[in-house]
Amino acid sequence: MTIRSARYLRLHIALPQQHGAWVMWAGPLLFGIAVARAFPPALGWLLLASLGAFMSLQPLTLLVKVWAGRRPRDEQGPALLWTTIYGLAAVIGVIGLVAQGAAWTLALGVLAAPVLIWQMVLVMRREERGQMGVELVGSGVLALNALAGYGIASGAGIDPRGLVLFALSWLQAAGGIVYVYLCLEYRRMKAVPAQDERWRLARRTLLYASANVVVALILGSLGLAPLGAVVAFALMVVEVVVGGVLRPPVGARPAAIGVRQLIVTTVFFGVMILAYLA
Numbered sequence: 001m002t003i004r005s006a007r008y009l010r011l012h013i014a015l016p017q018q019h020g021a022w023v024m025w026a027g028p029l030l031f032g033i034a035v036a037r038a039f040p041p042a043l044g045w046l047l048l049a050s051l052g053a054f055m056s057l058q059p060l061t062l063l064v065k066v067w068a069g070r071r072p073r074d075e076q077g078p079a080l081l082w083t084t085i086y087g088l089a090a091v092i093g094v095i096g097l098v099a100q101g102a103a104w105t106l107a108l109g110v111l112a113a114p115v116l117i118w119q120m121v122l123v124m125r126r127e128e129r130g131q132m133g134v135e136l137v138g139s140g141v142l143a144l145n146a147l148a149g150y151g152i153a154s155g156a157g158i159d160p161r162g163l164v165l166f167a168l169s170w171l172q173a174a175g176g177i178v179y180v181y182l183c184l185e186y187r188r189m190k191a192v193p194a195q196d197e198r199w200r201l202a203r204r205t206l207l208y209a210s211a212n213v214v215v216a217l218i219l220g221s222l223g224l225a226p227l228g229a230v231v232a233f234a235l236m237v238v239e240v241v242v243g244g245v246l247r248p249p250v251g252a253r254p255a256a257i258g259v260r261q262l263i264v265t266t267v268f269f270g271v272m273i274l275a276y277l278a
Contacts, residue, residue: 013078016058020180020261024142025054027269028169032149034273035165039153042100046152049093049105050145053112056086064123097152104157105148112141132181139173164224171215172236172268175208176261179240183257186248195245202244209237228275232268239264 016022029050033043059082065071066079097105115137122128146165151157182205193201212233220227243249249257 010075010078013059013062013075014082016055018258020176020258020265021054023262023265023269024139024173024176025050025145027265028143028146028166028173029149031169031269031273032146032151032162032165033153035161035276036150036153037277038155040155042097042102042152043149045093045096045100046102046105046148047093049090049097050148052086052088052090052093053109054142056083056090057116059083059086060120061123064120068124068126070126102152102157104151107158108144108148111144115141132177135177136174139177140170143167143169143173145169160224164219168216168219168225168229168272171212172233172265175205175212175233175236176265178205178208179236179244180257180261182240182244183249183252183260184254186244186250187252187254187257189250192248192250198245198248202240205240205244206237209233209240213237226275226278228278229272232271232275235271236264236268 029047033039059079062071062075063079063083066073066076094106094109097103115134119128119134119138122131122134128134143166146169147158147162150162150165151159154162156162182202185201192198213230216225216229216233217227219225220230243260249260
């Protein structure tokens with residue numbers, strides 16, 4: 001393999017680098033499919049469309065960085081190649097979905113487009129770091145996978161149950177993002193702060209996590225979700241108390257924080273799926 005061809009296989013261009021991003025994409029999708037308890041052929045097209053769109057974000061972001069002068073010019077070719085490959089996969093998946101009578105999924109793409117443009121504008125301006133608001137909205141786009149997975153698997157399209165799955169997935173993702181920002185704040189510290197200071201720092205994260213428990217309880221009381229869903233969100237409260245107050249990740253590497261969040265999110269969706277299937 002020549003040096004020229006090898007640069008097209010650089011993992012930081014071809015694959016998403018955030019550990020938590022994978023489960024934020026796959027978790028809602030598997031959640032929706034599992035609740036529907038069906039596996040029609042159209043799911044293959046959905047997987048292709050969703051995975052292609054998800055994978056294209058990494059090379060597209062690098063491509064915009066090259067155009068903004070933030071990355072070396074020799075990354076333009078590989079970034080353009082992988083963006084094209086993933087983009088074509090997404091388009092083929094969408095065409096397959098439309099052919100299967102699931103044209104309603106186009107509406108989900110329309111909802112995602114403004115968020116993608118917003119993100120790329122921030123990247124062009126070198127302002128994407130620390131943008132919690134953008135990440136919260138972006139997590140909502142990934143949470144649409146729950147709605148799409150359920151709608152395709154069940155054949156129901158966009159219906160109330162799928163919307164509840166989407167809401168539960170988004171609430172979890174939003175709470176997780178706020179928690180990660182707390183962990184990143186800790187990692188920049190050189191020493192563990194006093195316990196009262198830790199409770200103060202974790203206050204917003206605890207409010208998010210606790211509010212999610214209340215929402216899950218309300219949905220369960222109304223019969224819109226199983227009461228077992230409360231357990232999944234309660235576990236996130238426990239994680240915030242342990243990781244955000246009792247044992248804060250002072251000085252931890254970002255990769256370690258990402259892997260921990262991947263595990264936490266995987267456990268959440270595992271418990272949530274069990275609650276629905278029980």
